[in-house]
Amino acid sequence: MRNENNNVVWHQSQVTRACREALNGHKSVILWFTGLSGAGKSTLAHAVEKRLYERKCHTFVLDGDNVRHGLSSDLGFDEADRKENIRRIAQVAKLMLEAGHITLTAFISPFRLERNMARQIVAEGDFIEIYCKCALTVCEQRDVKGLYQKARLGQIPNFTGISSPYEAPENPELIIDTDRSSIDECAQRVLDYLQGKGIITAACT
Template sequence: MNGHRSVILWFTGLSGAGKSTIAHAVEAQLHQQGCRTYVLDGDNIRHGLSKDLGFEDADRKENIRRIAEVAKLMLDAGSITLTAFISPFRLERELARRAVADGDFIEIYCKCDLRVCEQRDVKGLYQKARLGEIAHFTGISSPYESPETPEIVIDTNQMSIEECSAHILNHLKIMGILPPCAI
């Protein structure tokens, strides 16, 4: 009915890697083509559904579980759901993947060097974390487990937002999520 498959696009990477920026760029292009889309990110999840959670490991795991459940509901409703979260632990990303049918979860690794993420940090969060002012900060005082076999890798050190978006959209066509004539 929508002219496209519903799917979960799961953007993961360090803070400052470009997850939300690229997810919104991809979403805008998909929406322009008539696709039903929605972006889930820290702005709309952490201020509502997960406002009761902190950033310790147990809370991060619960946050990802909640996001996966919402994304699954949106998948069932026929949307292309783009989630943009650090989601630092492989196990939680794998649990999110296993919650849906094969092919309905596409992990997109926004690969970016820590030093570049720190340079992009306009809020100064990395500096505060290095000074011990922020506990449990991914990449500094809390681990980030890079994906081992993501469907898509975008190197945000080297690629522009436009190049990242085009790369993702091309993969969606190749994977049969979008019709070949789309985008």
């Protein structure tokens, strides 16, 4: 909900994002991993983070399940609550962007409108949408939690890919075929992109 209180004024920090990026030795950015449940979003995000950490980059992963244990523990999974969940995550990611971190978010985020909202709250180039593309049949085969089976039995309502739609990105910065490539190959593609855009250097030091 939008805060309409005119007494709330943004306080500008004396330590700027540029200062933090200079200290860290790399630029800050939001890496937004989206895709079906089981597409490998969290696995890939954490694999990329580990490689960035090894290069001494400042990172943090905002994972869908973890966030719902705290920040979004009051939300359900209907369309309105999913929209609010993404709004919260986008705002947290924006704050971490200003803190100079490479922030990796791993959320189904099924609706284009909400993903575009997240993109639009930061400057152009600060939001990198990474579509973890994976066939539904493969996602179901990977379903260690048994969620797809429960959804097909009608035990989980509003389940993306079964009873609720997933709107694939139309123009993402990266499309990673997680059902065709190894995790190492997928992670390297993300690192190559970041290096090609000058967000990290070869050594990230």
